[in-house]
Amino acid sequence: MKLYGYFRSSAAYRVRIALNLKGLNADLLSIHLVKNGGEQHSAAYRQLNSSQLVPTWVEDENECSFILTQSLSILEYLEEKFTDIPLLPLDLQQRALIRAFSQSIACDIHPLNNLRVLQFLKHQYEISDEQKMQWYRHWVDIGFSSLEKQLQHSNGQFCFGELPTFADCCLIPQVYNALRFNIDLSAYPKIQSIYQHCNTLIAFQNAAPEQQADAV
Amino acid sequence: MKLYGYFRSSAAYRVRIALNLKGLNADLLSIHLVKNGGEQHSAAYRQLNSSQLVPTWVEDENECSFILTQSLSILEYLEEKFTDIPLLPLDLQQRALIRAFSQSIACDIHPLNNLRVLQFLKHQYEISDEQKMQWYRHWVDIGFSSLEKQLQHSNGQFCFGELPTFADCCLIPQVYNALRFNIDLSAYPKIQSIYQHCNTLIAFQNAAPEQQADAV
Secondary structure, X not given: OEEEEOOOOHHHHHHHHHHHHHOOOXXXXXXXXXXXXXXXXXXXXXXXXXXXXXXXXXXXXXXXXXXXXXXXXXXXXXXXXXXXXXXXXXXXXXXXXHHXXXXXHHOOOHHHHOHHHHHHHHHHHOOOHHHHHHHHHHHHHHHHHHHHHHOOOOOOOOOOOOOOOHHHHHHHHHHHHHHHOOOOOOOOHHHHHHHHHHOOOHHHHHHOHHHOOOOO | OEEEEOOOOHHHHHHHHHHHHHOOXXXXXXXXXXXXXXXXXXXXXXXXXXXXXXXXXEEEEOOEEEEEEOHHHXXXXXXXXXXXXXXXXXXXXXXXXXXXXXXXXXXXOHHHXXXXXXXXXXHHHOOOHHHHHHHHHHHHHHHHHHHHHHOOOOOOOOOOOOOOOHHHHHHHHHHHHHHHOOOOOOOOHHHHHHHHHHOOOHHHHOOOHHHOOOOO
16 A cells, blocks of 8 residues: 655645554555656656646556546545444444534635646746735635634544544645645634644644655 | 535535436535635635535434535445436446546546636736636646546446446536537547437436526
């Protein structure tokens, strides 16, 4: 089992957390998103991931490869295949709320603020660094305000209850990313508290960007 | 069961298709995304959906409401709760590929091209209508090229095999949206063929924007 990722990619970071929480081992292979114009655009990688994004999950079995893209679909696949340590509860409504929270990050925040979008904005509209930060902050502020509301019944340990779920796999990388962009999180006490708690756990610590072999 | 949506919202359209395919009835309630500055920003609607987006799914039972946001999480919830007519196969790898395809739309195309982003670009950077179209086309071209590759083994009836799945629920609204923006689809024969086939089916026809009560 192989995971193609990049140390700073939030989407790859989500999958690394899930693998660690589930106690699964995979070879972590680096696709450098910046070097040489971005290795994700190479012909070889495009064979694996036609969207030219990370992560990509690959299983080689009996000379047959199973190739899967999209971090949330990788999480769902791991959840269905490796059931010993679940990252979703059994209750249908709770599962749904956890998926909605995860998608609030993966559909509403991250797609607007990832590398390819910031690069396109800069090159196409020649916006300043300050305008780029304004764009970044705008979508994080709207997104984090919604996440904080969705966490109003959280006890502050994990996003939903006493165990980590998809929601925590998605939240921690997004907060890490926001801090890298110097976003002020004081308006989001639940988010901050969950971020701090998760980062006391080895599964989250070992998944962090600075712990990866390709970290700069 | 109630679905808050908007006739032109791709995300609401996905859920309408799924409801029709599963033979489920829900009250369809309109949140006008443009009128009065956008009804999605009203205090009442923000109580239901803190992201101020459509759709929102609401179930009222025993004086207790279950409120769910995010179209893909609503699809997953309906799939787990109403199992008679499935929209995902049993095979784990097929389920995963269908989810990845759906997320290629819901995470990589739609979030960049929806109303709030186009409005923000226009107001913040004062871009021209031609620049707006360039932005729209850029993300559709990258996204549709990937979707077409993911469909290379499709027989052209549905995205994955002989039955409609989440993938078709997501693809048809995205193609509808692209056609509204006059995108040339000639480079995407599989996408075109699936779009045409699905639109011969009553479940897809009845979910179309122009069939909704709030259509202009």
